[in-house]
Amino acid sequence: MSDYKAPLREIQYVMWELLGYEQHYQSLPGGDEASSDVVNAVIEEGAKFCENVLAPLNAVGDREGCTWNDGEVTTPTGFKEAYQQYVEAGWPSMCHHEEHGGQGLPQSLGTILSEMVGSANWSWGMYPGLSHGCMNTLEAHGTAEQKEQYLGKLVEGSWTGTMCLTEPHCGTDLGMLRTKAEPNADGSYNISGTKIFISAGEHDMSENIIHIVLARLPDAPAGTKGISLFIVPKFNVNADGSVGDRNTLKCGSLEHKMGIHGNSTCVMNFDGAKGFLIGPPNKGLNCMFTFMNTARVGTALQGLAHAEVGFQKSLEYARDRLQMRSLSGPKNPDGPADPIIVHPDVRRMLLTQKALAEGARMLIYYTAQQVDIVDRSTDEDARKAADELLGFLTPIAKAFVTETGFEAANLGLQCFGGHGFIAEWGMEQNVRDCRISMLYEGTTGIQALDLLGRKVLMTNGESLKRFTKIVHKFCKAQEGNDKVTEFITPLMAINKEWGELTMHIGLLAMENPEEVGAASVDFLMYSGYATLAYFWAMAAADAQAKLDSGAADAAFYEAKLKTARFYYQRLLPRTRALVDTMKSGANNLMALEAEHFAF
Numbered sequence: 001m002s003d004y005k006a007p008l009r010e011i012q013y014v015m016w017e018l019l020g021y022e023q024h025y026q027s028l029p030g031g032d033e034a035s036s037d038v039v040n041a042v043i044e045e046g047a048k049f050c051e052n053v054l055a056p057l058n059a060v061g062d063r064e065g066c067t068w069n070d071g072e073v074t075t076p077t078g079f080k081e082a083y084q085q086y087v088e089a090g091w092p093s094m095c096h097h098e099e100h101g102g103q104g105l106p107q108s109l110g111t112i113l114s115e116m117v118g119s120a121n122w123s124w125g126m127y128p129g130l131s132h133g134c135m136n137t138l139e140a141h142g143t144a145e146q147k148e149q150y151l152g153k154l155v156e157g158s159w160t161g162t163m164c165l166t167e168p169h170c171g172t173d174l175g176m177l178r179t180k181a182e183p184n185a186d187g188s189y190n191i192s193g194t195k196i197f198i199s200a201g202e203h204d205m206s207e208n209i210i211h212i213v214l215a216r217l218p219d220a221p222a223g224t225k226g227i228s229l230f231i232v233p234k235f236n237v238n239a240d241g242s243v244g245d246r247n248t249l250k251c252g253s254l255e256h257k258m259g260i261h262g263n264s265t266c267v268m269n270f271d272g273a274k275g276f277l278i279g280p281p282n283k284g285l286n287c288m289f290t291f292m293n294t295a296r297v298g299t300a301l302q303g304l305a306h307a308e309v310g311f312q313k314s315l316e317y318a319r320d321r322l323q324m325r326s327l328s329g330p331k332n333p334d335g336p337a338d339p340i341i342v343h344p345d346v347r348r349m350l351l352t353q354k355a356l357a358e359g360a361r362m363l364i365y366y367t368a369q370q371v372d373i374v375d376r377s378t379d380e381d382a383r384k385a386a387d388e389l390l391g392f393l394t395p396i397a398k399a400f401v402t403e404t405g406f407e408a409a410n411l412g413l414q415c416f417g418g419h420g421f422i423a424e425w426g427m428e429q430n431v432r433d434c435r436i437s438m439l440y441e442g443t444t445g446i447q448a449l450d451l452l453g454r455k456v457l458m459t460n461g462e463s464l465k466r467f468t469k470i471v472h473k474f475c476k477a478q479e480g481n482d483k484v485t486e487f488i489t490p491l492m493a494i495n496k497e498w499g500e501l502t503m504h505i506g507l508l509a510m511e512n513p514e515e516v517g518a519a520s521v522d523f524l525m526y527s528g529y530a531t532l533a534y535f536w537a538m539a540a541a542d543a544q545a546k547l548d549s550g551a552a553d554a555a556f557y558e559a560k561l562k563t564a565r566f567y568y569q570r571l572l573p574r575t576r577a578l579v580d581t582m583k584s585g586a587n588n589l590m591a592l593e594a595e596h597f598a599f
Contacts, residue, residue, distance in 0.1 A: 003055035003426070004120045004309060006047035009556065010358060011112060012040065014365050018535075018542055024369055025106060028376045034106055042094070042105075046113045049089065050120035053082050058121040061262020062429045066203070071250040073202040073264045079124055083157075083205040092128055092157030096135060100151040107375050108368035114298065115361070118305035122433050123262030127160060127200045133294040134161025134212050141229070141279040141287045149237055150210055159208040163295070164195040164232075164268055165288070172446050174214065174285065175223035181215040181230060181275065190272040191215050191232050194252070197440070201266030202234075202251035208243050209234040211268070213275060214284050221282065229284035230275035249273040259432030293394055295441045297367060300397035303405025304360040306434035310412025311353035313427060318346050318415055340415070348570070349411040355536070355567040356408045360401045362535035367393050385466070392455050392463040393531070399447035400528025402437035409434040448520035451527065457509065457516065461502050471495045471534045478537075483544050487537040487568055494530050494575060501526070501582060508585065518586035526578040533572050540564035 015021040016036060025031040025039075057078045064076040086092065095110035096102025110132070117125040135154050138147060153159040170176035179193025191213055195201075202209065211232045220226030236244040252267040279287035318341040322332065326342045340346045370393070373386035413420035413427040420427040438444050455463045472495060478488045505523065508515040543560035551557065 003058060004051060005312060006043075006050055006116045006119070007308065007312075008043065008047060010361065011043060011115075013556075013560075014361050015039075015112070017546075018362065018539060019365055019369060021108070021365075021369070024108075024372065028106060028372055029378055030104055030376070031106065033104065034109065039109060042109065043112060043116075045089075046091070046116055049085070049091075050116040053085060054117060054120035054124055057082060057124060057262075059426060059429065061121065061123045062259075062433075063261075065261040066254055066264040068251065068254045071202070071252070073204065073251055073254065073266070075127075075203050075205055075264065076262050079127075079262065080205050082124060083127060086128065087157035092131065093155045096151075096155045097139070100139070100147065101155045106372045108365065108372050111297070111301065111364065111368040111371070115301050115304060115308075115364075118301050119308050121262070122302060122305055123260045126260070126263045127203065127205055128157065129298055130163065130200050130295075131157070131159075131161040132298070133163060133292075134210055136294050137163075137212055137229075137278070137287060138231075142231075143278075146231060146276065146278065149241060150231065150233075153208065153241070154210060158206060159210055160200060160203075160206040161210045161212065162198055162201050163288070163292075164198050164201070164211050164213040166197045167194060168196055172442065174227060177214060177216065177227065179213065179215040179270065181217050181228060181277075182272075183217070184274075187276075189215075189230060189275045189277065191230055191249075191270045191275040192272050193270050195268045195270070197255065198266045198268045199263055199440075201264060201268045203264050207235075208237075211249070212278070212288075213270065214288060215275075217281055224285050226282050227284040227288075228281050229278045229287045231278050232270065232273050232275035236274055247273045258435055259429070260436055292441065293390075296394050296398040296447075297364070297371070299437055299441045300360070300364055300367075300394075300401040302434065302437040303401035303403070304357060304364060305405075306430050306437070307353055307357040307360060307405040307408035307412075309430050310409040310427065311350065311357050313425070313430075314353065314412040314415035315341075315350055317419075317425075318350060321416075346415060349415050351563065351566045352571065353408040353411050355563050355571060356404045356532075358539075358563065359532035359535055359567065360397075360405065362539065363393070363397055363401065363531060366535070367397055388463060389466055392451075392467055395442075395447035395451040395455065396524065396527050396531055398441065399438070399444040399451075399524050400531070402434075403444055403525065404528070406431075406434045406438060444524070445521055448524040449517065452505070452520040452523045453516050456502055456523075457506050461499065461506075464499065464502055467531075468495050468498060474534065474538065478541055481541065481544075483548075484537070484541045487533075487540045487564060490568060490572065491533050491537045494533060494572070497579070498527070498530055501579065505582065512586060514586040514590055518589050519582045522578045522582045526575050526582070529572055529575050529578075532567065536564040536567045 022036050025034040061076040067074040093102045095105050095107045098104040131154055138151055154161055167177050181189040181191050183189055213230045213232045214227050215230055216226055217228055233247055236247050238244045248271045250269050252269045255265040257265055319339055321340045322335055322337040323340050324337055326338050331338045331342045370386040370390040374383055377383045409431045413431050416425055416427055419425055475488050475492045478484055505519045539560050543557040546557045
């Protein structure tokens, strides 16, 4: 059974046909370099690397894991060599600005490459993936000297980066962190403390690792207002940019994990390690969100990646595996049984995976367009609008796509029956690797509070209106198109209901603030289904127009139309239950006293 095949037709459809990437790239400064020919060539080369180099290492990484020895970490067989190929091919520098040694291509192209990398081998992809957030933080908040010292090596890939946030006593509540930063006479700081869950915190794949670390200055105010951000390299960097002596930081141990065994998840001990302030003092949390937003969109890709892999493998298996006869008569009369793909319940599982994976791709590629605009547009109004839209969509993409990606990964395993539970097929690894996506970079509950509390209610619904106006405009444009009424009518209804639900929760929250937390996850999941409904309606309208025009590849467009119909009839109705649970209020959650939970 094949490990992974990049879905190039799907990728190119979403880019060029559905979301108009060609016009999008042409609207960006320097975007004329990103012609469809150039971009397709890049994607196709990336697909070869992912299929032929990374995918065969996926099971190796899971089986071997990483090895710790006195603070040094060795990655699984083949990981280091694959990374060298990745660097030599110029992949790390593709989407970074030319003044720092990058190739200047749009960020969205990096998102598409990251989808393929993550689908082929998520654990491996985390090593270069963390570096992008580190680089984005340096580009946004570093001094000219810091950029000169660190960015070139990070962009070329000879150095990698991490973010060091979590500590043993605090996870999401970063206001409780204790890592200290003591100032030195030369302007540097001594960083002391312990960080946990540091992905790619120590490894043998690059010559230096640049840690972005949250810590407190001696006179810092309490809580989140007293957090600063620091650059702390594994090896100190000499004035000429070369690697110097070892800094006083070390990997204390590797975490023993459920999945992503091929990535080194480290306990990192900083013992007076030399670091350098990045951004203003006590504003580290603000600066860190540059990193976190990058990481959150990247984590949304993980949900898509595991949904895609699960679908590919279970589809292939369902076509080959013979079990029972179709209830409507034999479909394989010359064989002992029919392939399981003929059975309605297997179809349900396959179509759910397909609809969730393809819908997630549309959403993520759309958010990637907003990233491009924020990063490159010279139109301040366009940048501001894209940034606000991105802020609204990021928690939806991160949480909804990882929740439904995990569902899809489990359905992929279920299609295999008992064989799915056996390691050789790779399905149980896909489920285990996927599970972390709902936890790191802010759990689903944290993303839900961010969406409903900060992004929607604290803006009096303006961030939601910004997106619902886009949906409304699309629906108005389809008025009179009877061939897509089955999609437009329910989309208009849910778009209207979305705002009404927000108002309902907001009014309850004025009386009892707990109503926000009580409704938030259901609100986020509702928002995810509503958002994907918009993209599936877009795809249905586009596919219908292509079929009406007699376009080639009719089977592809028929499949799009039928998958959209499945989504609307089988998955979108989940919002009905979510409305009921949201409206049930906070009392059923808060009425039971804490001591009464015990047996």
